[in-house]
């Protein structure tokens with residue numbers, strides 16, 4: 001059988017560039033329609049990351065992978081994962097066609113539903129694809145939803161998203177940067193050293209190595225307004241990774257009402273992705289080796 005493919009509805013210009021937009025509805029995971037190749041892609045990606053991530057990903061992430069019993073037995077059934085997820089933190093995975101409009105995405109998170117693309121990349125896309133697939137969404141994001149603090153943070157982010165959506169595009173951009181530099185590309189400082197918790201990193205072999213081992217990128221202590229005012233790269237590894245001390249720190253920092261912060265930031269020029277500021281708590285000043293010189297998002 002052909003690999004299962006998603007249904008695109010239209011294309012739309014967004015802050016992430018020109019992206020496909022999919023049917024917004026929740027679908028049933030079409031598990032029976034996955035091909036042998038689809039399952040093999042999962043197994044290959046899973047094995048690669050499972051070997052690479054001990055000593056790189058944070059303990060909470062690795063523990064989540066174990067507790068779900070993810071493995072090399074093909075694409076997991078969402079219903080099986082949902083049984084544990086539901087009774088642990090009350091979250092549910094819902095199957096979707098792909099990237100959702102912002103307000104639909106926020107509504108899911110605010111109701112403790114995490115949208116996961118039901119389709120998986122092709123064998124020639126193991127190292128890079130331009131939009132999130134099942135491996136990124138599921139392996140990258142779902143393990144940490146078993147962590148109570150992170151689970152609450154994600155719901156609060158969804159509620160904050162609804163609010164930012166009502167305020168306007170500037171607020172939405174500031175909030176999207178927070179998601180980017182925490183949920184997708186965050187690092188966490190532990191007694192054993194820096195560890196990964198960002199889904200965009202743990203689902204990428206190349207960036208799982210680069211973000212910790214390369215001297216090129218900056219590694220800078222997390223600051224809420226610092227992050228919300230910093231542009232980012234969508235087409236290359238990150239130029240800067242922001243480091244939290246704990247999930248509690250992240251959740252506490254994001255507790256206040258963002259409305260005055262959005263107002264303040266609207267009057268400021270954003271920092272470039274690779275800037276290092278006087279006020280930064282610096283873990284590593286990047287050598288900037290191999291950095292693209294064209295504009296950030």
Ligand code: PHE
Nearest residue numbers: 156157160254255256257258
């Ligand atoms: N406190 C934020 C607000 O008032 C909401 C939020 C919480 C945003 C957690 C992101 C993460 O908008």
Ligand code: CO
Nearest residue numbers: 132184199200
């Ligand atoms: Co993601």
